[in-house]
Amino acid sequence: MQTVKMVVTGPFNAGKTAFIKSVSEIDVVATERKISAEAEKVKDTTTVAMDFGRITVDDDLVLYLFGTPGQKRFDFMWEILSEGMLGFIVMVDSTRPETFREARSILQTFRAYAPTPYVVAANKQDMNDAWELNDIRLALRLDPKIKLLPCIAQKKDTVKAVLLELLYSILAEMESGGGR
Amino acid sequence: MALKGNLRDFTITQLLNLINLAQKTGVLVIEGPSEHATITFRQGKLAYAQTGREDGSLAFILQQTRKISQSQYRLLRERTAQMSDKELGLLLINAGYLSQDDILTSLQNHFVEIVRGLFTWGDGLFRFDQDVFPADGKITVRLDLENLIIEGSRQMREWERLQEEIPSLEMALRVSERPGANMKNINLSVEEWRVISYASPKNTIQQIARTTKMTDLEIRRVVYGLIQAGLVEVVRPEAPGAKPPPIRQFPTGSNKEEQKSLVNRLISRIRSL
Numbered sequence: 108m109q110t111v112k113m114v115v116t117g118p119f120n121a122g123k124t125a126f127i128k129s130v131s132e133i134d135v136v137a138t139e140r141k142i143s144a145e146a147e148k149v150k151d152t153t154t155v156a157m158d159f160g161r162i163t164v165d166d167d168l169v170l171y172l173f174g175t176p177g178q179k180r181f182d183f184m185w186e187i188l189s190e191g192m193l194g195f196i197v198m199v200d201s202t203r204p205e206t207f208r209e210a211r212s213i214l215q216t217f218r219a220y221a222p223t224p225y226v227v228a229a230n231k232q233d234m235n236d237a238w239e240l241n242d243i244r245l246a247l248r249l250d251p252k253i254k255l256l257p258c259i260a261q262k263k264d265t266v267k268a269v270l271l272e273l274l275y276s277i278l279a280e281m282e283s284g285g286g287r
Numbered sequence: 288m289a290l291k292g293n294l295r296d297f298t299i300t301q302l303l304n305l306i307n308l309a310q311k312t313g314v315l316v317i318e319g320p321s322e323h324a325t326i327t328f329r330q331g332k333l334a335y336a337q338t339g340r341e342d343g344s345l346a347f348i349l350q351q352t353r354k355i356s357q358s359q360y361r362l363l364r365e366r367t368a369q370m371s372d373k374e375l376g377l378l379l380i381n382a383g384y385l386s387q388d389d390i391l392t393s394l395q396n397h398f399v400e401i402v403r404g405l406f407t408w409g410d411g412l413f414r415f416d417q418d419v420f421p422a423d424g425k426i427t428v429r430l431d432l433e434n435l436i437i438e439g440s441r442q443m444r445e446w447e448r449l450q451e452e453i454p455s456l457e458m459a460l461r462v463s464e465r466p467g468a469n470m471k472n473i474n475l476s477v478e479e480w481r482v483i484s485y486a487s488p489k490n491t492i493q494q495i496a497r498t499t500k501m502t503d504l505e506i507r508r509v510v511y512g513l514i515q516a517g518l519v520e521v522v523r524p525e526a527p528g529a530k531p532p533p534i535r536q537f538p539t540g541s542n543k544e545e546q547k548s549l550v551n552r553l554i555s556r557i558r559s560l
Contacts, residue, residue, distance in 0.1 A: 109549070110484065110485060110487075111549070111553070112484070130557075130560055133462050133463075157475070157480065159480075159483065159484075161462065162556065162557070162560070164552055164553055164556040165552065165556070166489075168549065168552055168553070169487055170553060170556070171484050173484075193550070193553075263560065267557055267558070267560055270557050271554060271557050271558065274550055274553055274554045274557065275554070277550050278547060278550050278551070278554070281543055281546055281547050281550070282547070
């Protein structure tokens, strides 16, 4: 059984949870309480809030989607997340330009941690006050080679499109002689 | 004459009690189910510990205790292979990379972890040789055994309880599916996230433990917690009988064709959603 991972990151409330929920075959079962008292005895553990989804590809392959906040204080999770990580998606709330700077910072942090392909998903593109993609690209100072994709996280088709574009980027990098 | 026996007849708790009370000096070698451990004592206190599978060097211990990174460890192995642990320790301190306290704390923590692990060994031949010391270049510590023994006994009781709850590691895990559950964030530890990311009816708990480098006790503890929280269920593995292959991650290195094939499979699957 082979497992691969993709990480969905971005500022708070960018839509990471909805994104994963749209395509995950499992509901992310969650509570905000910590795991049982027994497990709390484990040692001085830090807990991390993350979303978690799964897509079974076939008998031998499972794709896990991890939705994680991108704040620096969670960078210790990169050891676990970077194992087998194919690539990552940075989600941005198109209606909240005040979060673009944070998104840019998250993007830079993740690029430093993992030199894997990534795409940026401009979420909430169905809202009236959503910024245009070109303007978001300028605000994020994205390299022209980086894909910036429209997304409505509750709509499966747009989520699929984002995942596929990331996979195409991964494939393109392999074919150009890059890769891991 | 050396003290010899089997842990079935003389538990690790009893051995440590004896060494502590009699203030013994010497080395205890235990041949466990899958590896062996060498524990050295001086006047009834823990001085040094090493398991068979590790290289036991100071550089290795510092990397295990995260005082140095993997790449630093590799560098030190290449460049200081001829140095003893004491020489390396002095080098690191004089160069300002680590303090004496950093090094001693790392060693103590590492040795304590090894001894803690022994409490789950219910079977194994042991031998205690008096007045045997580690090699000259090794850095020894001086740790009281009482707290370790008390903690070990507590751990034994927990171990027995966890074995009752999860008697077999040949079972598999499945992430619970609760349609209609509200979406909220999960708060899990790093170890819990590791385990849950491998949960699949095709992966036995034993396989997950090996892949995540957890001991039997650690994996049982984590799985028990996840079960109690309703995040996973224990299920029969889907491939009984034949020895299951190890869990594999994304193929790296030069295996480009395999990598591309895997990505193409992912693309097909996502398209079909």
